[in-house]
Amino acid sequence: MTPRTISLIAITVATLPAWGAPAADDTAMLRLANGSGCMTCHHIEPGAKGPDGLAPIGPAWRDVATRYRGSPGAADQLTRTVMTGSNPYSSHWKGKVSGLAMPPNEVAIKEADAHQLVEWILKLEAAK
Template sequence: MNALCKAALLAGLAAVATTASAAADDEMKALATKSGCLTCHAIESGTPGPNGMAPIGPAWQDVAKHYKGKPGADAFLTRVVLEGSNPYGSHWKDQVSGLAMPPNKVAIKEADAKKLVKWILTLSPK
């Protein structure tokens, strides 16, 4: 295979991967919207909360950065989504206006929470 063919093949594979990634992003954003997650969380770091105050919950890019490379992060965060978090053990103190994450078992199924958390952990600042 000559260099031109290799370059064309790589460009085609990159385009397919980009399209698949955009479709996954759209699917996860729709799930987050439907489940009410975007009421408290932004996707991108630096997004202000209501009325210019600190956001209610951490931006998902910040969550991804905080948990990058930590074993068991996906299982831990899925549990937090479903069961809520402890207001006395928050490591987001002074960064967000919310005290704790409420349980969301009624808003999102466990399988969907797992998919959403897995996607969140892939995010990086733009």
């Protein structure tokens, strides 16, 4: 590494907090969610309606965070559900959503990306 490269790295690291790391993360994760089709069925904020004014198709992601945050293994378990789909015979959101089950998303998203997205979802704060 040349001294110039090293000083560039130093500048980058020094300016990171000023950019607001969470916001950069939000943008990347929202882009991933939109690009992977998640947002056709999910909203971030609770209370949004689905098609025809019914309950939304899938649970709001802030509600997902509230429900699973802090429960051991949640990130791994939810990543598996995202990849392989949910079980329509044991719905976790029965009565709260209009979708019967989540189809497998493995055609739309890589497992590592899904894991990252789920970790981000679990960090969302509850709606105020």
